[in-house]
Amino acid sequence: MEPKTKVNAEDGKQDLRITREFELPVELLFKAYVEPQIVEQWMGTKVIKLESKKHGGWKFQTSDQEGNVLFQANGVIHEFIQDEKITRTFEMEGAPFEVQLEYLEFTKISDDRSKLDMQIIYRSNDIRDQMLKVGVGMAKGINMAHNRLEEIVSKLK
Amino acid sequence: MNLRRDVFQAIADPTRRMILLLVASQAMTAGAIAANFNSARPTVSKHLQILTECELLEQQQRGREIYYHLNPEKMKEIADFVEPFRKLWEERFDKLESIMKNYKSKK
Numbered sequence: 100m101e102p103k104t105k106v107n108a109e110d111g112k113q114d115l116r117i118t119r120e121f122e123l124p125v126e127l128l129f130k131a132y133v134e135p136q137i138v139e140q141w142m143g144t145k146v147i148k149l150e151s152k153k154h155g156g157w158k159f160q161t162s163d164q165e166g167n168v169l170f171q172a173n174g175v176i177h178e179f180i181q182d183e184k185i186t187r188t189f190e191m192e193g194a195p196f197e198v199q200l201e202y203l204e205f206t207k208i209s210d211d212r213s214k215l216d217m218q219i220i221y222r223s224n225d226i227r228d229q230m231l232k233v234g235v236g237m238a239k240g241i242n243m244a245h246n247r248l249e250e251i252v253s254k255l256k
Numbered sequence: 257m258n259l260r261r262d263v264f265q266a267i268a269d270p271t272r273r274m275i276l277l278l279v280a281s282q283a284m285t286a287g288a289i290a291a292n293f294n295s296a297r298p299t300v301s302k303h304l305q306i307l308t309e310c311e312l313l314e315q316q317q318r319g320r321e322i323y324y325h326l327n328p329e330k331m332k333e334i335a336d337f338v339e340p341f342r343k344l345w346e347e348r349f350d351k352l353e354s355i356m357k358n359y360k361s362k363k
Contacts, residue, residue: 104346108338117342119349127356137359141352167294193292195281215349229280232267232337 108231113224115231117217125213129182129205144170153179157187174198182207189219196230197222263330266310271295272303276312276326283316283325 108115121128131137135146138159147158153176161170171192178186185203190196202218221227267273275289290300304324307313311330316323 102342102346104342104349106338106342106345117345119345121349121353121356123353123356123360127360128352130359131352131356137355140355141348143348143351165294194277196277228337229277229331231341232276232331 108227111224113222113227114218114220115227117219118214120208120212120214122211123213124211125182125205125207128213128215132185132203148173150176151179151185152176155179174201196226199230263310263312266307266312269303271300272307275300275303275307276331279313279324279326283323285321285323289324 104117104119106115106117131141133149133151135149138144138149139146142159144159144161147160149155149157155176156173157176158173159171160168162168172189173192174188174190176185176187178184183205185201187201187203188198189201190198199222200220202220204216206214206216208214221230267276271293274292278284278289278292286297286301286304289304290297293300304313308315308324311327313324314327316325
């Protein structure tokens with residue numbers, strides 16, 4: 100079976116595309132990006148700020164059980180078109196990568212199917228590749244609790 | 257303990273990936289790297305040792321200090337680096353889909 104989520108990172112380029120089809124109406128898919136409580140659930144991070152409007156700011160933060168901050172990211176929303184498009188910047192705090200630009204396009208396929216097309220542009224091809232190689236580890240910090248659980252389970256085996 | 261180290265084993269660990277990320281832009285001493293973690297210094301040293309053994313990190317003596325920097329050649333060996341990234345998003349999107357399906361039925 101073909102994977103639902105596709106990532107296209109062409110050699111030598113400084114951007115990448117993530118596409119995915121959802122069995123959801125486009126309004127619900129879009130809502131999952133707008134409602135802080137919902138974002139927190141699927142991104143596995145705390146939403147400190149999410150101003151879903153043009154020139155609005157956002158800030159996500161993940162801490163461990165002791166309250167130590169593991170991951171922090173922030174950015175600005177440049178364009179916000181309800182159920183259609185979000186253009187925003189993304190900056191991982193404490194990481195040596197410069198800000199990246201993200202275009203999120205939401206498309207209706209049918210009444211209960213929709214598509215998300217995400218284009219991420221990095222400062223350079225090198226930064227894109229480094230981000231892909233080691234940035235996953237940072238993003239995984241988001242899922243720290245989940246990772247810890249996996250660790251415990253794997254030790255039980 | 258298995259002494260054979262390969263790059264994939266090395267990058268499987270979140271702390272080690274974080275270390276690679278830190279030294280990606282500039283060479284750092286063990287102390288400067290350890291300052292970014294809450295783990296005990298020997299734990300960070302152990303991670304540095306593993307990363308150095310598999311040649312993802314290189315040591316460079318500058319005066320009294322040893323600096324760690326990324327070995328870009330070795331990093332290139334991580335050929336299919338897109339797959340873990342894809343999986344990360346697949347997991348997130350699967351979650352999003354199931355949350356919103358419940359949301360829909362609750363309405």
